[in-house]
Amino acid sequence: MTAEDRRAHTRAHTRADLLVAGGGPAGLTAAATAASGGLSVVLVDSGHALGGQYWRHPPAGAQMSGTDGFHHDLTAYRSLVDTISGHAETGLVDLRLGHHAWTVRRDEDGIELHVVDRRRPGADRAVVLRGRRLLVASGAYDRQLPFPGWDLPGVYTAGALQALLKGGGVAAGRRVLVAGTGPFLLPVAVGLADAGVRVVGVHEANDPRRWLRHARAVAALPGKAVEGVEYAAALLRHRIPVRVRSTVVAAHGRERVEAVTVARLDRDGRLIEGTQQRIAVDAVGVGWGFTPQLELAVSLGCELIGSEDGNAVVDVDAWQRTSVPGVLAAGETTGIGGALLAGLEGRLAAEGLLREVGCGAPSVRLRPVRRAVARQRAFSRAMREAHPVPAGWPAWLDDETTICRCEEVRHRVVREAVASGASDGRQVKQLTRTGMGWCQGRICGFAVECLARGEVPGVAAPAPASERLVAAPLTLGALARLPSHEVE
Amino acid sequence: MRVVVVGAGIIGACVARAAVVAGCEVVVLDRDQVGSGTTSRGEGNVLVSDKPPGPELDLALASRRRWQDLGDELGRDALELESKGGLVVATSQAALEPLSRLAAAQREVGVEVEAVTDPTHVEPFLTPEAAGAQWYPQDAQVQPVLAAAAVLADARRRGVQYRPGTEVAAARTGQDGRLRGVVTTSGEVIAADAVVNCAGTWGGVVGRRLGGEVPVLPRKGFVLVTEPLPPSVRHKVYSADYVANVAASTEGLETSCVVEGTRGGTILIGASRERVGFDRSMSPLTVQRLAAQAVALFPFLAGVQLLRVYRGFRPYCPDHLPVIGPDPRVAGLFHACGHEGAGIGLAPATGDLVAAHLTGLDPMLVAGVDPAPFLPERLLRIPEETS
DSSP states (O other), rough: HHHHHHHHHHTSSSEEEEEEEOOOOHHHHHHHHHHTTTEEEEEEEESSTTTTTTOOOOTTTOOOOOOGGGOOHHHHHHHHHHHHHHHHTTEEEEEEEEEEEEEEEEEEEEEEEEEEEEETTTEEHHHHHHEEEEEEEEOEEEEEEOOOTTTTTEEHHHHHHHHHHHEEEEOOSSEEEEEESSTTTHHHHHHHHHHTOOOEEEEEEOOOOGGGGGHHHHHHHHHHHHHHHHHHHHHHHHTTTTSSSSSEEEEOOOOOOEEEEEBBBTTTTTTTOOOOOOEEEEEEEEEEEEEEHHHHHTTTTTEEOTTSSEEEEEOTTTTOOOOSEEEOOOGGGHHHHHHHHHHHHHHHHHHHHHHHOOOOOSSSOOHHHHHHHHHHHHHHHHHHHSSSOOTTTGGGGOOOOEETTTEEEHHHHHHHHHHTTTOOOOHHHHHHHOSTTTTTTTTHHHHHHHHTTTSOOOSSSSBBOOOOOOOOOOHHHHHHOOOOOHHH | OOOEOOOHHHHHHHHHHHHHHHOEEEEEEEESSSHHHHHHGSOOOOOOOOSSSSSSHHHHHHHHHHHHHHHHHHHHHHOOOOOOEEEEESSSHHHHHHHHHHHHHHHHHHOOOEEOGGGGGGSTOTTTOOOOOETTTTTOOOHHHHHHHHHHHHHHHTEEEETTTOOOEEEEEEETTTTEEEEEETSEEEESSSSEEEGGGHHHHHHTTTEEEOOOOOOOOEEEEEESSSSOOSSSEEEEEHHHHHHOOOOEEEEEEEEOOOTSEEEEEEEBBBBTTBOOOHHHHHHHHHHHHHHOOOGGGGSEEEEEEEEEEEEEOOSSSOOEOSSSSSSSSEEEBBBGGGHHHHHHHHHHHHHHHTTTTOOOHHHHSOOOGGGGGGGGOGGGGGG
């Protein structure tokens, strides 16, 4: 069947061949590959431009100086966007920017993805999108740990500092400290410095020597090593001090953050008393890795497995298929691994589908793709093992530290619930209201799980993925107006 | 007398407390944790308004008084007990008549209820199109998990042993056929003179494992939770169709919404009723219907964000009455489950009834309720030679 025939065939049916939730590297690559193979695709993203967090761009038409300097692999991004735009013009791709997936349902006929069109402020509109299959490529968000003062204005996640830069060219402060763990801290610090910010330090909680155990995984990806050297050079050029086994344990200030306390950590991630030091800042970014966004996959009942960073992630086969027929997952939802791996997984998901429906070109050789995926996965596993959340982090909390910011639940209250017998995050939630507010536990969920268990979740017993049947808020009015069987 | 209570939901907690007060030695088992089953899935309703005169209303009225006592003894804050009252709204002239007829019948048996001609005086944000309403000051609410935890904590202070994460696999039976305790899934034997099945929606399964199955089935329901707001819904507000739905026994989906505010500022919108087994999947259509009904009652809700939806499985028996009392087939086995959507409200009096059955005291005297309509016999087809 030619692409043209395929399109005509598609128009005759209201059901798309593939729904893609997420327009980051995984979703974009999958959508472009599938559409280029002749499949009809609906690509949904909450953002106002394609690219996700990695290739976050200002909305089309926004007047601002270029943000290109903050990006990697822009050629790849532009080529994917061109492909999608081309297929959108012919109607093969239905591009839905500014649409938030709020829930999902599956039946014998396929998938119903329920989305809210938020393009017009104050006029939310609920829409049902139907497809034969769904690719969950919803990415991940910053994982956070509470510390005294973390709710002060000027305290950001590391990812938020970068999103401000990429999405609007905004520097969050003039004197910024970056802390947490993982290689992601480096591009954040360098991006800020390139934008003229004085980065007063990068504080990596783990010892880089942890990577030595994974020498093979690193050696297999010389590109990553080169990238690392480039960042090291950039840090040096900007004279950014890098401290290892050190982290932010408190933020201070009246109206907003004015200083942070950093402290050294021992090899087991426990604070070394007496090493505390105060540093003046006007903004701080902290990141403890990422939490995959699993709402859609969990609502559909996809099986999950543990990942080395303590996250539950979607279990997939060699073609990115989940345990639920017709549901695929790619990118960070299957394990935190970065943009390159996400793109490769998106590609595999789409190639698998093309083969399944018989319109793929079996001549496409996937062996190099699979080899690259294997190398990237080995590297990302090494990364997750080398950058754990420090076991001793609860020692930074005092009684009055806010744990759940939405419901204003203090550490003392959580501790009392744990002392009374609550042994997991869910139980603590029901007794104290942690995770019941606006963010539905996205911010405090991992921390509460740590506090309830008395240890940091790991690969064998990951923090359970919360079930959130409503993946994104929507107004009751928009929901009430949704005609029962509207199809778009 | 040593008693094993299976299930640490609101029913198990109240049964354990009543039994220890009555002088029993009590062990509470739960395969999970306190309140982690259906107890955590509802709104915490303590209602008299939704029940027509009959055994369930008798139990509800007795229980309502006992919730008041528990609030006095354990602290209303520990339970988040709020005597907020319920307003049942007739959304049309046609609904007005049956509603006032129900109210008159309820008044006969001791329900406090008064007609309200302009319901917007009671709930200022209610739709001005409401035809009328009935006001039920006895309707109340608790935070169900907190309440279960508080009642169980008090029971533990009185000597009850609590063992979370312990699942019952089978009965331990003596040569005379009498229950002598339970065997857990890890093979441990916990000896007892009596075992009380308080497993809620899973009461059928636990009954079977103990040799006395009872017909308890799941009835799925969704509850919607909004963003936190300044106080805007003061009472429990129902549309009058709710009264019809609770009693209905037709298959399939029924929705008629109940809207109420919580201490946290969120507004809860419940609850649908569907007989779809233990199907956990999301039903956008059901959720949409509840939203539409809530917006019809309170037009301002149209602009309010839905943050969360949760669902649970109510335990129901074929005749919609709970099963409370000794199993006629297995000596030593007692049931206290199948309370459908009313378990929180009915729990304290259920505890009293079970304590009376366990100790041989007069249930009428202890609980103030006739135990006969709840006895398991009515649900069982007992083989002829023993009947």
